[in-house]
Amino acid sequence: MLVLGDPGAGKSLLTKLLTARLPAGEFRPLRVELRHTPAEADLQTQLEHALRRATGRSLSWPDWSEAEPGVIPVVLLDGFDELLQAGAQRLDSARHWGYLREVQQFQEREAELGRPLIVIVTSRTVVADHAEIPYHSEVLRLEPFAEPEIERWLDIWNTTNADHFDRHGLHPLSLQAVLPHRDLAAQPLLLLMLALYDAVDNAQHRLHDEELSRTQLYDRLLTEFVRRQAEKDGPMPPPEVAFAVQRELYRLSVVALGMFHRGTQAIRSEETDRDLSALGAAAAGGTGLLFGRFFFVHEAQAIVAEERLRSYEFMHATFGEHLAVRLIDHALQRLAEAASTDPLAPLDDGELYALLSFTPLTDRAQLVQNLRERLEAWPVNEQRAGLVSRLTDLFRDAAWEPAHRTEVAYAPVRKTRACRDAVYEVNLLLITVLAAGAVHASRLVDDRDDLLGEWRRHARGWQAQLSPSSWELLTSTLTLEPCPRELSVAGQVTVADDLRISTTYTPRDHHELRWPERLPELYVSNTADLVRRVMFTADADAELLLHHSYSLLSRFPRATAPEDGEVRSPAELLLTLLVKDVIPPLTLPDLYVRCLNQSGWLPRDEAVPYLEAVLRQLAHDAPSMPDDALALVLSTLHRMATAGMSGLAPVLVELLLPCVRDALGRTSPHLAEVLDSLRVYFDGHDAIHLTLLGHSTYTWQWTGPLYGAEAAHRLDGVLADLDLRETAASRPAALVDLLRLAAELDLGHWLSAHAAEILSALPAEAFGLLRPSDLGPLRAALEKGEYEAEFQEVERTWRGGPTPPAGTPAPRSPGA
Incomplete structure (x- = not known):
C-alpha cells in the first residue's frame, strides 16, 4: 500500500499509530524511517539497518521475520519522498523510479519462501510521479481538511488553550477568521501556523477585519515567525531584531528563488550554501541551522555511502513563491532608490541581472500575480514612474553588455550567455508592464527605421532561447495590440505604427491583419517562396497555420491579402462564411455582402471560383434568410457583377438559380425589384x-x-x-x-x-x-x-x- 499526503498531513503519525495499535498476536510491525537508512542499499539491507537502529543488535531479516510463527510482519517504510529528494544528487534515477517495484518483488520472493509480509510506504503527493507504482497496488491519499475537519481542529485548539486565552484577554480562533485562507487551513501543519500567529494578540482576527491581500498576509505571517525565532537567540535591541529578521527573510528568499530557477520545490543543502555565498548571505553554521529554525520548512534526509544528504522545501509552495518575489521586489526598490538619489549616475544592474537572467518569471503564474500585487503597493508617484523609466533603459541596453554592471557569481543553473540575456530581457519587459500597466514597444526598441521589424527580431531571439513551454507561457501572459502613435516632426503630425504591450487579453471575434500594407504580395508564382520561408525557420506554429491555409494560398493567392484600407482578406471572410464562425456584430447577410464586395477586385481567374464557393453556400443559407436580408445579398451580387465582372459566368448563373427559385417562391415585394434586375443573367440561358x-x-x-x-x-x-x-x-x-x-x-x-x-x-x-x-x-x-x-x-x-x-x-x- 502507498500512502500519499501533503507535508504535515499525518503520514508519519499514521505509521506510528499502526506500530502501536496493530494486534500483537496477528501482526509484527517494523517502522523504517528511510531518512536514516542507506539510500543506495537494497531493501533487505535497509530493513536490517532499521532493525539494528531499533534493537542495537545486528539481526538478519529472515531471523526476525521467522521469530514469531503465524504472525505477519508489517513493514512501514516512512518517507519515500525523502529518499527521492535528498538522495537524488547521488543515486541513479533508475533506482528511484524502480524502488516500489523492488518492494513488490521483495514481497513476492518472501511469499514464495513462506514468509509473507505487508508493506506500507508513505510519500508526499508531489513526488509520487517520480516513481513507478506497481500494478494492483493500493493507494491511499490523506485528504486535506475540509470545513468540518477545520472546525473540529479549532474546537480542540481553543479548548486546549482556553487558559492561555483567558490570561491574555484573547478571543478563541474562529472558523470565520481562517476560512479566507482555506488553502493554508486545509493542511494541518499550516493551520497550526495560523493558530500560533493568532495566539499572540489575535492577529488572525485583525487580518480578517483588514481584508489584506495574500501578499500582505504572507508578509506578516513569515515576518512574525522569523521575529519569534530571532528573539529566541537572546535579548536584542529592537533595531537588531529588525535587522536579524530582514537578514533571515533575505536568506530564505534566496533559497526560494534558487528553487524556482532550478524548476523544483526542493533544494539540496550544498546548492543552498552556494547560492547564499554568491549573494553575500552565507548562514553561520550552514543551511541545516538556517532551516532547522523554521517549522514551515521541510527537511528531507537520506544517507548515501555513509554520508548524510539533506534537501529542503517550504511546507507550502506559496511560501516559496512569496519569498522569491519578495527578493526581486527589494532589488527593484534598491534600483529605484539609487536612480532617485543620483539620476545621472550610470546604472549598475548586476544584482538584478543575476536574479532575473535564468528563468522567465512567467513560468510560474503565481509569481507574476505576487509581483503585480507588490508593484501595485508602491506609491503612485515619481518612484514608480522612475522605476519604469529605469527598466526601459535597462531593456534597451541589455544586449550591449553594460559597462557599469557588477559581475555577481550567482549561477543556480548553467545557461549560455545568449539564453541569460534573452531571459533577462523578457523579465525586464514583464516587470515594466506590471509596473506601468501597459507599455508601448517604441519605448523599448529602436524605432527610427522599422519598429515592427526590430520588435520581431527581439521576439524571435527570445523564442530561439526559451524552451517551448516557457515561450508558450510568456506569450499567454503578455498581449500585443497594434495601436497608432502620433509623431510631431517639424510641426507636422504624422501617425506611425506602434505596439501596446499589456497583460490584458481581449477575446477576438475574428482576426484582423494588423499592418496589411506590410504584407508581401502573394501571387501563384511566389507561393512556393512563402512556403520555403516558413519551412526554413522550422517554426512549428507557422507550419501548422500554413498547413491549414495552403489550399487557400494556392487557389486564391491574391485573395489572401486584403484590399487597401481593409483589415480582413477575402480568403479569411470566405473561411468564416464556410465554417459559420459568425457572431455579432457581424451578421450572416453582412458577411455575404463583404465577401461579394471584396471579390470585385480579384482577377477573374480567382473571382469566378471564389464566387462559386460563396454561391454554393448561399444556396444552403438563402431559405433561412429574411426577405430583406436575401434582397440585400442578391442586390450586392448584381452590383458587383455589373461593375466589376461584366456579367456572371454560366457556372455562376447555375449556382444562383436555386437562390432565385427560393426568392420567387416567397412572392415577396421586398424581393420583386432585385429579382427583376437579375433576369438579365438568364435571358437566352x-x-x-x-x-x-x-x-x-x-x-x-x-x-x-x-x-x-x-x-x-x-x-x-x-x-x-x-x-x-x-x-x-x-x-x-x-x-x-x-x-x-x-x-x-x-x-x-x-x-x-x-x-x-x-x-x-x-x-x-x-x-x-x-x-x-x-x-x-x-x-x-x-x-x-x-x-x-x-x-x-x-x-x-x-x-x-x-x-x-x-x-x-x-x-x-x-x-x-
Missing part, C-alpha cells in the same frame, strides 16, 4: 439547365411569359436535346421535375404525348421521387392502369397505406 435546376413554375414563368403552345414547343426542345437514358440514370429528378412542370403549366396534351416515354426511361427506384399530387395529371395522360402499381406504391409510402402481403413482387414499369 440554356433552357435545359433552367429545367434541370429550376423545377418551380415561378422560376419557369420568371424567365419569360411561356404559356400554351409556346411553352409546349419549348419543352419539346428540351426533351429533344436530352439523352433520355443517360439523364434517367444520372439525374432522374430532372425528368420528374420536367413532368411536374408540364402539369403545373397545364400542358395535358404534351404529357399525353411524352409521359409514357419519360416514365419508361426511369429506373424503378426513381418512382420514389414522385409525390401523390403528381399522380392525377399522369393517370389522365396515360392508358388506364398503366404504371398503376408504381403509383399505388407512391401513395402507400406518402400516406401510410397497408403494406403489401409477403411475397408480393416489386412493381415494374411496362417497359422494364
Whole structure:
C-alpha cells in the first residue's frame, strides 16, 4: 500500500499509530524511517539497518521475520519522498523510479519462501510521479481538511488553550477568521501556523477585519515567525531584531528563488550554501541551522555511502513563491532608490541581472500575480514612474553588455550567455508592464527605421532561447495590440505604427491583419517562396497555420491579402462564411455582402471560383434568410457583377438559380425589384439547365411569359436535346421535375404525348421521387392502369397505406 499526503498531513503519525495499535498476536510491525537508512542499499539491507537502529543488535531479516510463527510482519517504510529528494544528487534515477517495484518483488520472493509480509510506504503527493507504482497496488491519499475537519481542529485548539486565552484577554480562533485562507487551513501543519500567529494578540482576527491581500498576509505571517525565532537567540535591541529578521527573510528568499530557477520545490543543502555565498548571505553554521529554525520548512534526509544528504522545501509552495518575489521586489526598490538619489549616475544592474537572467518569471503564474500585487503597493508617484523609466533603459541596453554592471557569481543553473540575456530581457519587459500597466514597444526598441521589424527580431531571439513551454507561457501572459502613435516632426503630425504591450487579453471575434500594407504580395508564382520561408525557420506554429491555409494560398493567392484600407482578406471572410464562425456584430447577410464586395477586385481567374464557393453556400443559407436580408445579398451580387465582372459566368448563373427559385417562391415585394434586375443573367440561358435546376413554375414563368403552345414547343426542345437514358440514370429528378412542370403549366396534351416515354426511361427506384399530387395529371395522360402499381406504391409510402402481403413482387414499369 502507498500512502500519499501533503507535508504535515499525518503520514508519519499514521505509521506510528499502526506500530502501536496493530494486534500483537496477528501482526509484527517494523517502522523504517528511510531518512536514516542507506539510500543506495537494497531493501533487505535497509530493513536490517532499521532493525539494528531499533534493537542495537545486528539481526538478519529472515531471523526476525521467522521469530514469531503465524504472525505477519508489517513493514512501514516512512518517507519515500525523502529518499527521492535528498538522495537524488547521488543515486541513479533508475533506482528511484524502480524502488516500489523492488518492494513488490521483495514481497513476492518472501511469499514464495513462506514468509509473507505487508508493506506500507508513505510519500508526499508531489513526488509520487517520480516513481513507478506497481500494478494492483493500493493507494491511499490523506485528504486535506475540509470545513468540518477545520472546525473540529479549532474546537480542540481553543479548548486546549482556553487558559492561555483567558490570561491574555484573547478571543478563541474562529472558523470565520481562517476560512479566507482555506488553502493554508486545509493542511494541518499550516493551520497550526495560523493558530500560533493568532495566539499572540489575535492577529488572525485583525487580518480578517483588514481584508489584506495574500501578499500582505504572507508578509506578516513569515515576518512574525522569523521575529519569534530571532528573539529566541537572546535579548536584542529592537533595531537588531529588525535587522536579524530582514537578514533571515533575505536568506530564505534566496533559497526560494534558487528553487524556482532550478524548476523544483526542493533544494539540496550544498546548492543552498552556494547560492547564499554568491549573494553575500552565507548562514553561520550552514543551511541545516538556517532551516532547522523554521517549522514551515521541510527537511528531507537520506544517507548515501555513509554520508548524510539533506534537501529542503517550504511546507507550502506559496511560501516559496512569496519569498522569491519578495527578493526581486527589494532589488527593484534598491534600483529605484539609487536612480532617485543620483539620476545621472550610470546604472549598475548586476544584482538584478543575476536574479532575473535564468528563468522567465512567467513560468510560474503565481509569481507574476505576487509581483503585480507588490508593484501595485508602491506609491503612485515619481518612484514608480522612475522605476519604469529605469527598466526601459535597462531593456534597451541589455544586449550591449553594460559597462557599469557588477559581475555577481550567482549561477543556480548553467545557461549560455545568449539564453541569460534573452531571459533577462523578457523579465525586464514583464516587470515594466506590471509596473506601468501597459507599455508601448517604441519605448523599448529602436524605432527610427522599422519598429515592427526590430520588435520581431527581439521576439524571435527570445523564442530561439526559451524552451517551448516557457515561450508558450510568456506569450499567454503578455498581449500585443497594434495601436497608432502620433509623431510631431517639424510641426507636422504624422501617425506611425506602434505596439501596446499589456497583460490584458481581449477575446477576438475574428482576426484582423494588423499592418496589411506590410504584407508581401502573394501571387501563384511566389507561393512556393512563402512556403520555403516558413519551412526554413522550422517554426512549428507557422507550419501548422500554413498547413491549414495552403489550399487557400494556392487557389486564391491574391485573395489572401486584403484590399487597401481593409483589415480582413477575402480568403479569411470566405473561411468564416464556410465554417459559420459568425457572431455579432457581424451578421450572416453582412458577411455575404463583404465577401461579394471584396471579390470585385480579384482577377477573374480567382473571382469566378471564389464566387462559386460563396454561391454554393448561399444556396444552403438563402431559405433561412429574411426577405430583406436575401434582397440585400442578391442586390450586392448584381452590383458587383455589373461593375466589376461584366456579367456572371454560366457556372455562376447555375449556382444562383436555386437562390432565385427560393426568392420567387416567397412572392415577396421586398424581393420583386432585385429579382427583376437579375433576369438579365438568364435571358437566352440554356433552357435545359433552367429545367434541370429550376423545377418551380415561378422560376419557369420568371424567365419569360411561356404559356400554351409556346411553352409546349419549348419543352419539346428540351426533351429533344436530352439523352433520355443517360439523364434517367444520372439525374432522374430532372425528368420528374420536367413532368411536374408540364402539369403545373397545364400542358395535358404534351404529357399525353411524352409521359409514357419519360416514365419508361426511369429506373424503378426513381418512382420514389414522385409525390401523390403528381399522380392525377399522369393517370389522365396515360392508358388506364398503366404504371398503376408504381403509383399505388407512391401513395402507400406518402400516406401510410397497408403494406403489401409477403411475397408480393416489386412493381415494374411496362417497359422494364
